Amino acid sequence: MLLEVKNLSTEFQLKRGIIKAVDDISFTLDKGEILAIVGESGSGKSVTSHSIMGLLQKPGRISGGEILFKSRNLNKLSRKELQKIRGNQISMIFQEPMTSLNPVWRIKDQIIESITTHMQVSQKEALARTIAMLDTVGIPSPAQRANDYPHQMSGGMRQRVMTAMALACGPELLIADEPTTALDVTIQAQILELLYRMREKFQMAVLLITHDLGVVSEAADRVIVMYCGKIMEEADVRSLFTRPLHPYTVGLLQSIPQIDDDSDKRLYMIKGMVPNPLTMPPGCPFSDRCDHSMERCTKEMPELKEIAGQKVRCFLFEEGEGGGLGAK
Amino acid sequence: MLKYIIKRILMLIPVLIGVSIIVFLIMRVFSPDPAPIVLGQHATQEAAEAWRQANGLNDPIYLQYWHYLQGALTGNLGTSYYTKTPVIKEIMARFPATIELAVVAIILASFFGILIGVISAVKKNSIFDNAGMLLALIGVSMPIFWLGILLIIFFSGTLHWLPSNGRINPLLEPIHITGFYLIDSLITGNISAFADALRHLILPASALAMYSMAIITRMTRSSMLDTLQQDFIRTARAKGIAEGRVIVRHGLRNGLIPIVTVIGLQLGSLLGGAVLTETVFSWPGIGAYTVTCILKSDFPVVQGVVLLVAAIFVLVNLIVDVIYAFLDPRIKYSKKEV
Numbered sequence: 001m002l003l004e005v006k007n008l009s010t011e012f013q014l015k016r017g018i019i020k021a022v023d024d025i026s027f028t029l030d031k032g033e034i035l036a037i038v039g040e041s042g043s044g045k046s047v048t049s050h051s052i053m054g055l056l057q058k059p060g061r062i063s064g065g066e067i068l069f070k071s072r073n074l075n076k077l078s079r080k081e082l083q084k085i086r087g088n089q090i091s092m093i094f095q096e097p098m099t100s101l102n103p104v105w106r107i108k109d110q111i112i113e114s115i116t117t118h119m120q121v122s123q124k125e126a127l128a129r130t131i132a133m134l135d136t137v138g139i140p141s142p143a144q145r146a147n148d149y150p151h152q153m154s155g156g157m158r159q160r161v162m163t164a165m166a167l168a169c170g171p172e173l174l175i176a177d178e179p180t181t182a183l184d185v186t187i188q189a190q191i192l193e194l195l196y197r198m199r200e201k202f203q204m205a206v207l208l209i210t211h212d213l214g215v216v217s218e219a220a221d222r223v224i225v226m227y228c229g230k231i232m233e234e235a236d237v238r239s240l241f242t243r244p245l246h247p248y249t250v251g252l253l254q255s256i257p258q259i260d261d262d263s264d265k266r267l268y269m270i271k272g273m274v275p276n277p278l279t280m281p282p283g284c285p286f287s288d289r290c291d292h293s294m295e296r297c298t299k300e301m302p303e304l305k306e307i308a309g310q311k312v313r314c315f316l317f318e319e320g321e322g323g324g325l326g327a328k
Numbered sequence: 329m330l331k332y333i334i335k336r337i338l339m340l341i342p343v344l345i346g347v348s349i350i351v352f353l354i355m356r357v358f359s360p361d362p363a364p365i366v367l368g369q370h371a372t373q374e375a376a377e378a379w380r381q382a383n384g385l386n387d388p389i390y391l392q393y394w395h396y397l398q399g400a401l402t403g404n405l406g407t408s409y410y411t412k413t414p415v416i417k418e419i420m421a422r423f424p425a426t427i428e429l430a431v432v433a434i435i436l437a438s439f440f441g442i443l444i445g446v447i448s449a450v451k452k453n454s455i456f457d458n459a460g461m462l463l464a465l466i467g468v469s470m471p472i473f474w475l476g477i478l479l480i481i482f483f484s485g486t487l488h489w490l491p492s493n494g495r496i497n498p499l500l501e502p503i504h505i506t507g508f509y510l511i512d513s514l515i516t517g518n519i520s521a522f523a524d525a526l527r528h529l530i531l532p533a534s535a536l537a538m539y540s541m542a543i544i545t546r547m548t549r550s551s552m553l554d555t556l557q558q559d560f561i562r563t564a565r566a567k568g569i570a571e572g573r574v575i576v577r578h579g580l581r582n583g584l585i586p587i588v589t590v591i592g593l594q595l596g597s598l599l600g601g602a603v604l605t606e607t608v609f610s611w612p613g614i615g616a617y618t619v620t621c622i623l624k625s626d627f628p629v630v631q632g633v634v635l636l637v638a639a640i641f642v643l644v645n646l647i648v649d650v651i652y653a654f655l656d657p658r659i660k661y662s663k664k665e666v
Contacts, residue, residue: 087568
């Protein structure tokens with residue numbers, strides 16, 4: 001097991017109160033596996049990735065749990081030790097390729113910096129490796145483009161550069177935080193393709209953070225659905241799409257427009273809004289938006305239960321009903 | 329780039345013509361008649377009239393300006409009414425002292441301003457930040473002459489550590505090559521003169537640097553606060569780079585543009601002469617001298633100094649603009665975009 005997150009909680013202490021952005025989540029990630037975390041804005045998926053990387057900005061802090069990477073608790077490491085792992089064994093690509101690269105440095109210098117920080121190589125070797133990486137991620141004439149500044153490249157090219165930089169030291173885990181969100185659809189497909197290829201080539205695990213179920217269905221092996229900082233459902237990608245259990249997952253899948261649906265029916269929409277994180281209801285956070293809400297749902301928090309290889313947090317499955325909801 | 333620089337230098341011409349017209353008019357409209365000041369209060373009407381005639385002050389003002397412009401174009405800025413020395417010589421005798429003081433002051437101000445600004449931004453809302461901002465507030469609000477006097481009382485008067493006036497001990501004065509004592513003494517290998525000149529510079533430069541340092545500190549802090557929020561800083565941290573390097577090589581390097589701008593503006597105004605500092609420390613620079621000449625209605629000197637200062641201001645800003653292009657590859661001064 002490469003990564004094991006155990007009961008991780010991350011909170012933001014604001015003047016108005018404490019926001020539990022990530023609330024007691026646990027999951028594991030194996031070598032070479034692609035795990036997707038899906039959820040809407042504010043579900044805690046990005047905070048999860050930042051917690052793993054130790055990139056939380058004040059006032060955010062990890063309030064509980066463990067992040068075990070190859071059995072070492074990242075949360076307990078000193079800043080120096082964490083720096084040795086970041087960008088080396090665990091690296092990350094971000095949502096905003098337009099702003100995530102340093103505008104005043106040539107891209108080769110940014111990648112070389114990453115390499116020379118973690119590997120004992122000469123400048124010349126680092127440059128050669130940089131150009132090879134740029135080639136691997138599909139940048140044409142990499143030796144010339146290496147001299148470019150970020151503003152001379154398109155968004156898709158920049159995301160390739162970010163990927164090359166993240167992969168430069170041969171990480172065992174790549175965290176991709178909405179890597180395709182800011183890109184247009186054809187480029188999205190190319191970047192996903194690239195991630196897939198890199199996974200095969202370097203045998204690395206990928207933690208893919210996204211709100212886009214289309215991306216999930218294309219790329220992931222396993223999926224975690226998050227809502228208000230909690231894991232609602234966890235399943236392998238096939239089961240999730242053919243047999244979603246949680247009413248929230250069902251709602252998410254129903255809200256995807258189907259190109260072969262000829263009926264004039266309006267697109268399904270989950271009613272209501274995400275609750276205010278400062279005034280979270282005591283029960284299931286989804287209870288007031290749920291079509292199947294029972295009295296119990298508003299008072300108690302259901303546990304994450306395993307049902308036929310899938311995990312789901314919902315009372316509908318508590319009494320062993322097993323698949324109390326059918327997928328449409 | 330070269331084209332841009334040439335264009336900017338050519339734009340200096342209309343600026344200088346404009347400035348010369350304004351200073352020419354102001355001197356003649358608002359300054360008292362120089363004749364009685366030059367000749368003394370007991371001079372006769374006839375003598376004053378003859379002096380005015382001889383110095384062309386009875387001509388129509390446009391004709392006076394025309395003569396002045398003709399002279400200026402041939403490098404003749406006139407002679408001082410009092411010393412009868414060419415204005416250029418008068419300026420050259422004093423300007424190196426001003427440059428030396430201004431440059432040392434701006435180096436001090438930039439070094440400490442950026443240092444304190446960066447620390448304040450990185451340790452936002454900490455005790456360091458509060459102390460830094462308090463210092464900056466004191467710096468912008470404290471009158472320079474008062475700070476100068478305090479420095480003299482403490483370091484010269486009480487502690488006897490540093491000299492309180494002049495540029496150098498006259499006995500140690502190096503041979504004039506550039507007019508900058510620090511450079512001249514080094515060229516001639518005169519170490520004791522160098523040390524003495526440096527000792528003389530410390531107090532006035534510190535007093536002068538205080539205000540600029542405060543401005544630079546504030547600009548650095550706000551620029552760094554902004555830069556450190558950027559996504560590429562997060563990328564740098566995610567790369568596993570040490571925090572100090574993230575702050576300097578990624579943060580400060582990107583936040584430098586507004587900082588360089590204020591440093592340029594501050595240097596430009598310091599080179600115009602620091603009247604109060606020069607007066608307090610008896611520094612033989614251009615600022616205090618110009619004020620004396622304004623009070624004595626020494627028209628040619630005032631016009632010459634103002635022209636020089638305007639030209640320097642424009643050039644310093646040009647240099648700042650050129651530095652931008654080196655700091656930020658996105659800034660290009662040619663029409664061709666890559």
